[in-house]
Amino acid sequence: MTDHYRERGASGWPLLWGPLFALLGYLAERFTGGDRPHTVMWLAVGIGLLWLTSIWVYARRRFLVVRVTDTELVQGREQLPVERIAKLTGVGAPAGTRVLGGGWSVPRKYEELPLKLDDGTVVLAWAWDAEELRDALESVMRKSAP
Structure with a gap:
């Protein structure tokens, strides 16, 4: 992988x-x-x-580990299959949005990246560089698209 x-x-x-x-x-x-x-x-x-x-x-x-593989996004202790991500850009994060990885909020000194999932819910991903994370997720999603 x-x-x-x-x-x-x-x-x-x-x-x-x-x-x-x-x-x-x-x-x-x-x-x-x-x-x-x-x-x-x-x-x-x-x-x-x-x-x-x-x-x-x-x-x-x-x-605080963050990984994007061919099939999943890993945020701390949580693993999210990439195929569940429906939208990466233009997603707003309403108050109370669930943070990936099991924390109450995005870790200090990390940037947040709102993601819209296939069921319509919005979650917050996080990384030192949210733009790089977004680019990696877009790359993986393009490769896995039919």
Whole structure:
């Protein structure tokens, strides 16, 4: 299955923040004239921050993933078959429109893309770049049209 559009939700770079912070703290303590650096404490800080950051990265990768494949649009935990999408442009989103992916609202810092489905309902898709998402969906819908 080919991905026509993909957002992972988070990269692995934030996993380095905690250990780097702990290393900087250790080095600062070592070179500022302290008697003995608190090595075990800085190791615990690095491991603790790594653990907390790994939970954050895992959650973002699970709940903020956006994918368009040949057959479906994936938004977080929700999968919508592309054949259910009836209209992509000129769709208004009334108040209370259901957001794909299971959230109450479009995630912060993401753009919304209203979609009209084959049963007449309107849902909100979301992505960092809604135009790119729209282009990918249009491409897939053109390929799958008879």
